[in-house]
């Protein structure tokens with residue numbers, strides 16, 4: 001039969017899964033004890049176009065905690081709430097060139113700003129969520145992240161409790177931010193809200209819908225709901241480009257030419273503005289905490305679909 005763009009996208013999604021499913025490089029994160037039990041062979045790939053067309057392969061309906069893939073979406077919600085200028089001024093938007101959990105990054109800028117893609121800036125971003133109480137801030141973020149996904153997301157209690165019992169390092173970072181006046185709520189409560197945000201369950205398909213919403217000017221292509229104003233998408237994508245894969249953001253950009261974001265549970269998103277979003281799940285991570293198979297799939301799909309933002313060929 002005749003081959004449409006949709007047929008090709010569907011076939012390439014299946015091919016990306018086939019090609020990389022046997023890659024066994026990388027390690028499951030274990031510094032959050034509850035993550036250590038994740039089966040390393042899981043692999044899901046999903047692409048959602050700005051039209052809502054959905055293509056999926058492998059374990060794309062498997063639920064896992066979103067972890068740092070929540071960061072760009074929380075930044076988006078905070079930009080919407082306080083405005084992009086105030087968000088930039090309060091959080092910073094330059095890459096740190098350092099691991100995601102770096103405390104040195106806070107010291108380096110002299111004013112305590114980092115960026116909202118690393119833990120320090122993300123905890124500060126969570127602290128900017130509107131609400132007089134931690135519960136109200138949490139409600140705002142939980143509802144906003146659910147709108148990005150297009151369905152009510154649930155909390156992974158085991159992951160939340162496991163991280164809450166072991167996140168002294170993040171609490172320390174939040175206290176250091178307080179010393180610089182760079183956290184905008186009680187630091188321990190802000191860290192707790194951030195820890196909950198990271199423990200929300202998603203699937204690769206949810207991540208694709210979230211990424212597609214950023215590709216689509218802030219309107220979720222599955223629900224038709226406006227989640228954020230279009231103007232905020234470009235700012236969120238800019239920060240993802242410079243810092244989405246931490247100290248490996250340059251390598252990622254070289255490979256894909258797309259804004260992306262990784263998380264330690266193995267989730268990853270890539271955004272092709274005006275075209276669509278990619279969501280992947282594969283828990284084996286490289287040394288910087290980025291999904292090995294997720295990177296390979298994103299690179300393959302970006303090349304085959306001609307998505308690289310810098311291409312002129």
Ligand code: GLN
Pocket residue numbers: 067068069100101119163170195198262263264265289
């Ligand atoms: N919740 C995790 C942490 O704060 C998120 C880190 C990540 O996904 N890179 O350590």
